[in-house]
Amino acid sequence: MDLVILKETRDGESRVALAPDHIRLFTDLGFTVRVEAGAGSAAGWSDGEYAEAGASVAPDMEGALRGARVVVKVRPPLPEEILKLPPQALLISFLSPADPDPAPALAERGVDALALERVPRTTRAQRMDALSSQATAVGYVGALMAASHLPRFFPMLTTAAGTIPPARVLVLGAGVAGLQAIATARRLGARVRAYDIRAAAAEQVQSLGATFVQAALPAEAEVEGGYARELSGSEEDRQHQLMMEEIPAADAVITTAQIPGRPAPRLITAEMVERMAPGSVIVDLAADTGGNCEVSRPGETIRHGPATIVAPLQPAARLPQDASRMLGRNIAALLKEMVTEGELVISEDDDIVDAALVVRDGRLRKSQAGG
Numbered sequence: 001m002d003l004v005i006l007k008e009t010r011d012g013e014s015r016v017a018l019a020p021d022h023i024r025l026f027t028d029l030g031f032t033v034r035v036e037a038g039a040g041s042a043a044g045w046s047d048g049e050y051a052e053a054g055a056s057v058a059p060d061m062e063g064a065l066r067g068a069r070v071v072v073k074v075r076p077p078l079p080e081e082i083l084k085l086p087p088q089a090l091l092i093s094f095l096s097p098a099d100p101d102p103a104p105a106l107a108e109r110g111v112d113a114l115a116l117e118r119v120p121r122t123t124r125a126q127r128m129d130a131l132s133s134q135a136t137a138v139g140y141v142g143a144l145m146a147a148s149h150l151p152r153f154f155p156m157l158t159t160a161a162g163t164i165p166p167a168r169v170l171v172l173g174a175g176v177a178g179l180q181a182i183a184t185a186r187r188l189g190a191r192v193r194a195y196d197i198r199a200a201a202a203e204q205v206q207s208l209g210a211t212f213v214q215a216a217l218p219a220e221a222e223v224e225g226g227y228a229r230e231l232s233g234s235e236e237d238r239q240h241q242l243m244m245e246e247i248p249a250a251d252a253v254i255t256t257a258q259i260p261g262r263p264a265p266r267l268i269t270a271e272m273v274e275r276m277a278p279g280s281v282i283v284d285l286a287a288d289t290g291g292n293c294e295v296s297r298p299g300e301t302i303r304h305g306p307a308t309i310v311a312p313l314q315p316a317a318r319l320p321q322d323a324s325r326m327l328g329r330n331i332a333a334l335l336k337e338m339v340t341e342g343e344l345v346i347s348e349d350d351d352i353v354d355a356a357l358v359v360r361d362g363r364l365r366k367s368q369a370g371g
């Protein structure tokens with residue numbers, strides 16, 4: 001069973017699906033691991049490190065893919081890459097966000113595909129949860145970006161030159177990324193407030209030493225799987241009023257709000273940004289799905305009135321070593337469930353495989369919209 005690690009080709013992507021440290025997890029399962037030359041270089045790992053860890057190195061993509069049973073990647077493959085994948089191979093990677101949806105082309109090529117973002121958030125699948133592992137990196141990176149763009153300290157400091165009050169940080173969306181942003185900003189000494197439409201987030205926010213901000217919605221906003229639903233018009237009005245008070249009172253805002261399968265909710269308007277204090281910062285971590293701030297430009301850092309707005313794409317790629325290590329462990333845990341006596345068995349009766357398997361034997365099992 002040949003397992004191939006491909007080099008990422010999308011702009012700004014510095015992660016790799018497997019770190020050299022984790023090759024052994026795959027050889028122990030019975031895989032022979034091959035890496036495309038340069039696959040780890042953007043994360044700081046040389047081909048030599050992969051070779052020392054037990055992988056062979058192929059000079060190019062075509063060479064790497066010859067005879068591949070499993071192909072691992074971080075980001076969705078590009079149309080031209082799909083045409084190089086060997087039919088009957090199993091691709092494991094994120095398949096979303098991507099335009100066009102790669103799934104129909106994978107089906108046409110006859111490549112089976114497991115989408116990492118579809119692994120269910122169940123207890124058994126926790127170790128395979130790549131959305132969570134990458135969101136952890138996103139929240140951490142977001143808090144550091146806010147601290148580095150703010151022209152002030154995060155912590156309270158008492159010095160001979162006077163006392164400096166702590167920065168006021170507001171985190172919007174308290175899922176996995178938001179909670180990690182709160183924890184990181186707290187470690188840096190900021191005073192943190194956090195808002196989420198799911199009431200269940202309150203306890204987690206408070207346990208990190210932050211203050212939970214509520215919009216008092218008339219109905220529960222949490223749907224199946226712990227995700228958020230879209231708000232109605234009148235609920236959005238309440239949220240708008242709350243944000244009009246909260247945003248101008250914050251020195252740094254870190255936004256992480258998402259609704260699965262939908263564009264990111266717009267929480268911050270241009271008017272709110274214009275009411276912020278000079279030097280304020282917004283880090284919009286939902287830029288990949290359009291952004292939580294009306295004036296964000298995905299992939300850019302801009303000034304709008306008194307504030308700097310940072311909207312990084314794929315922020316987890318800014319922490320490539322640990323983000324890749326976590327992803328590699330997620331993939332190893334997934335494959336461990338699928339290997340029986342040295343054979344890869346793709347069983348649609350397994351709830352994790354059933355949920356994540358998007359393409360099988362040339363048949364499209366799920367669409368990008370979530371069906």
Ligand SMILES: NC(=O)c1ccc[n+]([C@@H]2O[C@H](COP(=O)([O-])OP(=O)(O)OC[C@H]3O[C@@H](n4cnc5c(N)ncnc54)[C@H](O)[C@@H]3O)[C@@H](O)[C@H]2O)c1
Nearest residue numbers: 121132173174175176196197198226227228256257258265
């Ligand atoms: N294995 C597990 O049990 C497991 C693992 C990870 C996450 N989860 C749960 O899954 C759920 C989703 O987590 P996620 O990090 O993937 O979320 P996500 O990335 O889909 O969204 C981020 C956050 O944005 C919030 N949000 C959406 N609209 C908003 C709005 N208008 N205003 C403010 N906030 C808004 C959501 O409630 C969520 O907390 C959570 O309940 C989390 O606890 C469970």
